[in-house]
Amino acid sequence: MVDLTRRFDVLVIGGGNAALCAAISARRAGASVLVLEGAPRFYRGGNTRHTRNMRCAHDAATEILTGPYTEEEFWKDLLLVTGGQTDEELARFMIHESKDILNWIVEQGVRWQPSLGGTLSLGRTNSFFLGGGRAMLNALYRTAEELGVDILYDAEVIDLVIEHGMFLSAQLKQPVGGRTEVRASTLVAAAGGFEANIEWLKQYWGEAADNFLIRGTPYNRGAILKMLLAKGVQEIGDPTQCHAVAIDARAPKFDGGIITRHDSVVFGIVVNKHAERFYDEGEDIWPKRYAIWGRLVAAQPDQIAYIIFDSTVVTSFMPTLFPPIAGATIAELAGKLELDAAALEKTITDFNAAVQPGTFDHTILDDCATQGITPAKTHWARRIETPPYLAYPVRPGITFTYLGTRVNKQSRMLMKDGKPSANMFAAGEIMAGNVLGKGYAAGIGMTIGSVFGRVAGREAAKNARN
Amino acid sequence: MHGTRILQEADRLMTVCNSCRYCEGLCAVFPAMEMRRAFSDGDLNYLANLCHACGACYTDCQFSPPHEFNVNVPKTLAVARAESYAAYAWPRAFSGAFARNGLVISLIAALSVAAFIFGFAAINDPGVLTGIHTGPGAFYRLMPHNAMALLFGAALLYAIVALAMGVRAFWRDIGEPVGMKTDAKSLLQAVRDAGELRYLDGGGVGCFNEDDHPTDRRKLYHHFTFYGFALCFAATCVGTLYHYLLAREAPYAWWDLPVVLGTLGGVGLVVGPIGLLSEKWKRDRVLVDEQQMGMDTAFILMLFLTSITGLALLLWRESAAMGPLLALHLGVVFALFITMPYGKFVHGIYRFVALVRYARERQMMAEQAPTAVIPGGAQRRTRNDE
Numbered sequence: 121m122v123d124l125t126r127r128f129d130v131l132v133i134g135g136g137n138a139a140l141c142a143a144i145s146a147r148r149a150g151a152s153v154l155v156l157e158g159a160p161r162f163y164r165g166g167n168t169r170h171t172r173n174m175r176c177a178h179d180a181a182t183e184i185l186t187g188p189y190t191e192e193e194f195w196k197d198l199l200l201v202t203g204g205q206t207d208e209e210l211a212r213f214m215i216h217e218s219k220d221i222l223n224w225i226v227e228q229g230v231r232w233q234p235s236l237g238g239t240l241s242l243g244r245t246n247s248f249f250l251g252g253g254r255a256m257l258n259a260l261y262r263t264a265e266e267l268g269v270d271i272l273y274d275a276e277v278i279d280l281v282i283e284h285g286m287f288l289s290a291q292l293k294q295p296v297g298g299r300t301e302v303r304a305s306t307l308v309a310a311a312g313g314f315e316a317n318i319e320w321l322k323q324y325w326g327e328a329a330d331n332f333l334i335r336g337t338p339y340n341r342g343a344i345l346k347m348l349l350a351k352g353v354q355e356i357g358d359p360t361q362c363h364a365v366a367i368d369a370r371a372p373k374f375d376g377g378i379i380t381r382h383d384s385v386v387f388g389i390v391v392n393k394h395a396e397r398f399y400d401e402g403e404d405i406w407p408k409r410y411a412i413w414g415r416l417v418a419a420q421p422d423q424i425a426y427i428i429f430d431s432t433v434v435t436s437f438m439p440t441l442f443p444p445i446a447g448a449t450i451a452e453l454a455g456k457l458e459l460d461a462a463a464l465e466k467t468i469t470d471f472n473a474a475v476q477p478g479t480f481d482h483t484i485l486d487d488c489a490t491q492g493i494t495p496a497k498t499h500w501a502r503r504i505e506t507p508p509y510l511a512y513p514v515r516p517g518i519t520f521t522y523l524g525t526r527v528n529k530q531s532r533m534l535m536k537d538g539k540p541s542a543n544m545f546a547a548g549e550i551m552a553g554n555v556l557g558k559g560y561a562a563g564i565g566m567t568i569g570s571v572f573g574r575v576a577g578r579e580a581a582k583n584a585r586n
Numbered sequence: 587m588h589g590t591r592i593l594q595e596a597d598r599l600m601t602v603c604n605s606c607r608y609c610e611g612l613c614a615v616f617p618a619m620e621m622r623r624a625f626s627d628g629d630l631n632y633l634a635n636l637c638h639a640c641g642a643c644y645t646d647c648q649f650s651p652p653h654e655f656n657v658n659v660p661k662t663l664a665v666a667r668a669e670s671y672a673a674y675a676w677p678r679a680f681s682g683a684f685a686r687n688g689l690v691i692s693l694i695a696a697l698s699v700a701a702f703i704f705g706f707a708a709i710n711d712p713g714v715l716t717g718i719h720t721g722p723g724a725f726y727r728l729m730p731h732n733a734m735a736l737l738f739g740a741a742l743l744y745a746i747v748a749l750a751m752g753v754r755a756f757w758r759d760i761g762e763p764v765g766m767k768t769d770a771k772s773l774l775q776a777v778r779d780a781g782e783l784r785y786l787d788g789g790g791v792g793c794f795n796e797d798d799h800p801t802d803r804r805k806l807y808h809h810f811t812f813y814g815f816a817l818c819f820a821a822t823c824v825g826t827l828y829h830y831l832l833a834r835e836a837p838y839a840w841w842d843l844p845v846v847l848g849t850l851g852g853v854g855l856v857v858g859p860i861g862l863l864s865e866k867w868k869r870d871r872v873l874v875d876e877q878q879m880g881m882d883t884a885f886i887l888m889l890f891l892t893s894i895t896g897l898a899l900l901l902w903r904e905s906a907a908m909g910p911l912l913a914l915h916l917g918v919v920f921a922l923f924i925t926m927p928y929g930k931f932v933h934g935i936y937r938f939v940a941l942v943r944y945a946r947e948r949q950m951m952a953e954q955a956p957t958a959v960i961p962g963g964a965q966r967r968t969r970n971d972e
Contacts, residue, residue, distance in 0.1 A: 162652055169648045172608055173971050231790060233611035241610070246971060250789050251646035252608025258645060258798055365972075377648055378970050379605040438970065439623045441605040519972075562971050 122270045124299040128154045129584035130577065131290060131304030133277055133344050135159065136168035137253075137566055138548025139310035140260035141573030142580070144228055146308070147267045149581035154302065155264070156275040156290070158311070159339040163375075164257065164273060166312045167336045167520060167549065167565070170377040171253035173246040174225070174570065175563035176218040184232040187244045191215045194245075197561055205557025213529050214555055217571045222247060225570055229259035246563040272296060277344060280307075282351040285535045286542040305584035306543040308576045309533070310569075313521035313549045314342020315362060316374060321518070324360040331423035333367055335517045338374045345550050348525050353541070354534045357522035357553020363560050364414025367517030368442045369424060379441045382512050383410055386482060386500045387436050388429030389471055390514075392420040395454065395463035397471070402499035405485065411560055418516040425514050426457055428468070430506045436482065444510035453509045472503040520565065524553035531576035543583055545576035589627050592665045596630045602649065602657055607970050609643045612789035614779075614944050615659070616643070621947060631673075632760040634666035635933075636940040641873045642788030645798050651872070664875035671932050674759070676751030683928035688880030691888060691925050698924075699917030705729075706913050715909040722835040728909055731829060734916070741923040748927035753939055762943060775945035780938050783808055796868040807861030811889060812934070814854020818893065821848035837903055848896060855893030859886045885930030891918045 130146040132139050135157030147153045157164050177194045181187045194215045198206060226232065233248040235241060241248075249256040264271065279291035287307040292300040314320045316338045321329040334340075349355050371380035385401050390413070392398055399416050417425045434444070447453025450468055454461040470493055478488035482500055490501045525546045526534040533541040533551075548569040555568060588594045600619050603609065610616040615637050622629055639660050649655035668684065675681035683690045706715050706728045719727050726734070779785065783805050786793060792800035825844040828834040838845050863886050866879075895915035902911060926932075 171972075236611060236617060243971070248611075248971070249608075250611045251642060252606075252648065254648045255608075255642075255646035262799065372654055375648075375653065377606075378608075378972060379602060379649075381972070435623065438607075439601070439604045441602060 121297055122154065122272055124296055124302055126152075126303075128152050128270075128302070128304040130154075130306050130308060130580045131156065131287075131302060132308045132310060132577075133158075133290065134166065134308075134310035134312060134548065134550070135164045135271075135273075136166040136310065136312065136548060136569065137171070137256070137260070138550075138569035138573035138576075139308070140165075140257070140264055141225075141228070141570050142308040142310055142545070142547050142577035143264050143269045144260065144267060145574045145577030146581040146584075147264065147269050147577075149578050151581035151584050153264075153269045153577075154304065155269060155271045156277055156292070156302065157271065157273050158276045158343075159273065159337060161273045163337045163339060164261070165254070166340050168253050168257050168569070170336060170375075171249070171256070171563075171566050172378070173243070173248045173563040174221070174566035175246050175561060176222045176567060177215050178219060178222060182222075184234060184242060184247050185244060186242050189245045191219070194218070197245075198555070198564070201559035201561045202555075202557050203559065205559075206555050210527075210529060211555040214568065214571045217575070218567050221567070221570045221574070224574065229263040230256050231259065277302075277311075277347075280344070280347045280351065282348075282544070284542075285352060285533075285539065285544070287544045306545065306580040308531075308573075308580050309344050309348060309525065309544065309546045309550055310548045310573060310576070311344035311550055312340045312342070313362075313523065313552075314340065314345060315518045315521050316340040317342050320346075321362070325418070328418060328423050332364075332418070332516050332518050333369075333371050333376065333380075334374045335365075335367065335376060335378075335380070335519050336374070340520075342521070342523075345524065348533070348544075348546075352535050353544070354526035354536050354538070355523060356526045356551070357524045357557060359521075359523040361522045361558055363411070363519040363522075364418060364516045365410045365519065366413035366417050366425070366427075366514040368440070369513035369515045370442045371515075371517070376517070381410060381517065382427055382440065382514055384427050384429060384433075384437045384440075384512065385410060385413055387433040388427055388504060389468070389497065390416075390425050390427050391459070391464065391467055392425050393422055393459065395459045395467050397467060397493075397495060398425075400495045400498050402489070402497040402501055405483075413514070414516040414518070417514055423515055426459070427512045427514060428453070428464075428504065429510055430504045431508050431510065432502075432506045434510065440512070442512070444512055446508040446510050448507050448509075450509055453511055457511055457513065468504050471497070471501075472505060475501045475503050520549050520552070522553045522556070522558065524549070524551045527551045527554055527572070529575075530579045531572045532579060543580075545580050545583075547572040547576040588630070590666075590669060592662065592669055593627055593630050596634065596662050596666050597625050599657055599659055599662055600625050600630070600633065602655055603643075603659065605970075606649075608648075609646060612642045612646070613638065613640065613785040614941070615663070615785075618944055618947065621951065626761070628760040630666060631670045631756070632940055632943060634663040634670060635756070635936040636785075636944055637663040637667070638783070638786040638937070639664055639873070640786050640788045640792075640804075641794030641870075642791075642800070644873060645788075645794045658872065660873045661875060664873075664878065667933070667936075668875055668878050668881070670756070670759075670936070671752075674752040674755040674932075674936070675928060676748050676755070680928055683925075684881065686880070687929055688884045691881075691884035691921070691929055694925055695888065695891070695918060695921040698921035699914055702913035702917040702920070703910065706909060715913075716906050717909065718904065718906050719908060720904050722837075724903070724908070725836055725912055728912055729916070731835070735826065735829075738916075738920065738923065741920055745923050745926040749932065749935055752927060752932060753935060756936055756939055760940075760943060769946070772942050772945040772949060775949075776938060776941035779941045779945070780934075794870075794873070795865055796870055803861065804865050807858045807865060809858070810854045811858030811862060814851045814856075814858050814893065815889065817847050817851025818855060818896070819851075821845070821851060840900075845900065849900065852893040852897045852900075855889050856897070859890040859893075862886055863890075881930050888918065888922050888925070888929075892922055 129151035231250040233250040276293040281288040290302045367380040451461040454464040474490035474493040533544045649657040672681040672684040792802045793804040899911045
């Protein structure tokens with residue numbers, strides 16, 4: 121039983137990668153640490169549950185990385201995906217620190233996936249967690265427990281007492297040992313964004329948000345973020361924006377994770393509920409290939425769309441959780457999708473007629489394009505003509521939100537007046553907007569979590585001792 | 587559609603797992619799964635027997651219960667594995683032995699021991715059974731060596747034939763050519779993978795047993811058991827060679843090779859089974875097929891009884907207890923031999939065969955272009971990341 125009569129050196133709110141890195145690093149620096157995870161034990165860790173890899177800079181190939189990925193190249197990639205919406209000083213600091221994280225995270229018990237024979241299973245920029253994100257989390261929790269970090273699950277925080285930028289205590293919804301007040305010398309907020317809070321999303325998206333599917337657990341409600349912003353912490357990031365991909369419309373409302381995502385857009389066409397195309401399906405490869413499709417589908421009527429392809433490309437992408445819906449004719453497929461058959465036939469006939477000859481290669485921006493239709497398909501355009509015709513219904517899958525708390529290089533929160541908080545730190549998705557103002561690069565969420573989690577824990581421990 | 591409910595469930599899980607692939611670094615099952623897009627009954631039986639039940643994929647899975655996707659690969663494959671043992675049994679009439687295995691094995695063991703005791707008493711003069719016998723040929727005063735060799739040779743031969751027929755059925759089911767065109771390289775790889783229990787380690791940290799703290803204990807006790815069994819078998823073989831080639835009759839001195847091998851093996855076969863049984867009792871029930879507990883326990887106990895009666899015989903071979911102890915030991919060993927094809931023993935055989943096939947598939951993948959199709963429908967590898 122955790123003793124809430126005591127005053128902890130460091131209180132960590134949240135239970136994912138950033139929270140655990142903060143807890144471990146604070147504990148290793150000699151602080152007493154309590155972690156409050158709002159979710160039940162099985163769902164602990166927020167979005168970390170569904171992650172797979174982390175992007176870290178490194179100067180040479182290693183056993184798990186096929187080549188160097190310099191700080192400069194990482195910075196350029198970040199600049200590209202954010203379109204410049206990043207704090208350069210903070211971003212460069214994170215990129216520099218990421219180099220050491222590759223080893224530090226292993227010291228915390230996390231294991232990288234080794235080569236499965238050759239380099240086919242390895243990346244150059246990103247390292248993969250052996251067993252995935254939950255395996256990574258399990259390792260961090262084991263280490264935290266062994267170090268003597270106290271952890272409470274189902275520990276929903278309903279209020280924070282903050283005076284003049286100084287954290288005093290947190291209020292639990294359910295009492296532990298008869299107490300609901302948690303006192304600590306410092307706070308590390310690592311409680312994620314508000315992607316599972318449909319009402320909050322509706323403020324920016326209106327009723328359309330009812331048709332959004334949430335890729336992570338229902339516990340990412342942004343309660344801590346909201347409290348901090350309401351109590352004088354400076355905000356960062358566009359509140360209206362979120363990272364969204366196209367996921368199968370048959371997926372559960374919450375926690376469908378990565379397996380409901382569809383990567384097949386480039387192999388066919390995408391139509392809305394009026395059976396009309398609405399965007400160039402061949403615009404780009406990773407990460408745009410699916411990273412843009414969540415928001416594109418969100419802008420369509422009823423937030424639904426259909427990826428349509430034929431039997432020749434079925435084995436070109438990863439096997440999917442839900443099988444494609446099939447029809448021997450376009451009309452039959454339209455019937456199953458409840459689309460207007462004549463409209464779908466016209467869309468596909470027009471598309472097929474516009475496809476120009478070319479040499480198909482899905483690994484590059486090839487020369488297979490359409491001519492004379494709008495929108496054009498600028499790469500990988502091939503006729504849809506070999507039955508059975510197949511389709512995946514897709515909806516926006518909300519992954520994370522960009523709104524967060526402003527921090528400095530100590531991971532210390534900044535107040536609205538620009539002054540650093542006396543004892544409050546933030547790490548992970550709750551402050552990701554500092555370096556990732558928009559866009560996304562694979563594995564960068566975990567980099568933000570581990571780097572700033574480690575820094576926040578260390579700084580909080582130092583702060584608590586002074 | 588699949589032949590059984592459990593294969594239907596295994597198919598559902600492999601479809602979930604194949605769209606995720608986070609576990610691909612943990613063991614052989616997931617890379618083998620990734621070589622396929624659809625799963626026949628044979629494919630699923632192959633994957634089921636390839637699984638070493640380390641439990642890591644359950645602990646690591648974001649979709650394991652209480653998640654609505656309800657992904658429990660170790661338990662599902664354990665049930666499928668047990669059903670496959672019964673399906674491959676030869677002759678088919680004996681496949682029911684798997685269903686009530688604990689009962690069947692204990693009955694056969696009891697009858698076998700009783701038969702030896704009564705046999706010794708009936709064939710010999712009264713008093714021989716409880717008499718004190720020493721010196722070369724002491725054992726054979728109770729049962730002539732040739733009769734012993736013939737009886738146990740026949741029992742072993744029967745077991746080998748039945749097991750071979752089972753392997754043949756498995757090999758056919760997983761869609762491999764009947765001629766077993768396995769090259770030496772695949773066999774050698776499988777011997778190494780089985781010998782070091784490469785895939786009973788959760789991808790490096792160990793097995794998940796009673797909680798989410800991995801340990802190497804199951805692997806260690808398996809090694810004690812397997813190598814203990816192998817040493818005991820070697821002791822018997824050396825003894826037989828001594829008898830026929832060198833005309834040296836048992837019992838042998840404590841320092842002689844058959845006794846040294848048998849003693850070391852016997853110790854392994856005491857420590858290993860006790861460890862395995864205690865791990866089994868502690869194991870999180872969510873990971874195991876509880877229907878199999880009887881079969882698992884029966885096999886572990888038979889191995890334990892084999893070693894403990896053998897060691898007892900060694901200790902008291904110069905006393906009046908030798909006769910009854912010899913009957914007990916021979917009875918247990920005889921029962922172990924004839925029940926081998928109808929109990930947990932087969933898990934090692936089928937898993938080894940699955941490892942041979944896996945080694946072969948991996949080799950073919952390596953030799954051919956990444957897009958090549960191999961039997962079973964291998965696919966270009968793709969990875970999930972975001």
